Amino acid sequence: MRTNIGSERLIALTDGVVAVIITIMVLELKPPHGADFASLRELAPTFVSFVLSFIYVAIYWNNHHHFFRLVPHVRSSIMWANLNLLFWLALIPFATAWMDEHGDAPVPIAVYGAVLLMCAISWRIMQAAIIRAQGPASQLRAAVRQDSKGMASVAIYAVAVALAFVAPIFAYACYATVAAWWLIPDRRVERTTPSQ
Numbered sequence: 305m306r307t308n309i310g311s312e313r314l315i316a317l318t319d320g321v322v323a324v325i326i327t328i329m330v331l332e333l334k335p336p337h338g339a340d341f342a343s344l345r346e347l348a349p350t351f352v353s354f355v356l357s358f359i360y361v362a363i364y365w366n367n368h369h370h371f372f373r374l375v376p377h378v379r380s381s382i383m384w385a386n387l388n389l390l391f392w393l394a395l396i397p398f399a400t401a402w403m404d405e406h407g408d409a410p411v412p413i414a415v416y417g418a419v420l421l422m423c424a425i426s427w428r429i430m431q432a433a434i435i436r437a438q439g440p441a442s443q444l445r446a447a448v449r450q451d452s453k454g455m456a457s458v459a460i461y462a463v464a465v466a467l468a469f470v471a472p473i474f475a476y477a478c479y480a481t482v483a484a485w486w487l488i489p490d491r492r493v494e495r496t497t498p499s500q
Contacts, residue, residue, distance in 0.1 A: 311378045314386055315368075321390045322365045328397040329354055329361075332404075350404050356483060357400040360420065363486045364393060364427070374443045375434055382437055385430035392422040413475050414468035420479060421461035428454055457482050 333354055336343035375382070399416040406412045435445045464478035
């Protein structure tokens with residue numbers, strides 16, 4: 305017999321891991337050696353990379369919060385799916401630092417995109433685990449329906465990984481576009497959840 309448990313611990317773990325991820329990214333922001341604006345300008349690419357990655361982590365955390373308003377109880381399949389998502393999210397600081405260190409080098413840019421791709425796939429796996437556990441009357445299924453936005457995001461990341469080897473600037477543009485697209489929490493879920 306499957307046992308459902310409250311989702312509070314899963315949410316608390318996710319909150320804690322996200323806080324650590326953000327802390328690691330902030331620690332990668334080293335102050336400039338000089339004391340003028342020119343020195344600060346040299347850090348602009350690093351800061352832009354940080355902002356993009358921070359936005360991605362924030363998007364996942366925000367949407368996780370909204371999703372789990374529909375998931376008061378979790379099964380082990382949902383816990384493992386959530387841990388899989390956290391694994392890939394935890395690689396964002398590494399991928400960000402490597403991409404920042406090597407500027408326009410295609411492999412770090414592609415690896416950054418591959419990490420984002422795996423985060424998106426992991427999100428879809430977690431979403432599927434929740435819907436399966438909730439059964440035919442799943443509130444989440446009713447909220448996300450076909451999830452064309454999620455599927456399109458996966459496709460864009462895959463294209464961006466390939467673009468990193470031929471036109472890195474377009475790979476960056478893909479990453480920024482998907483981040484901008486997801487910046488507002490998923491309204492489909494907000495419409496389904498009761499006001500809190």
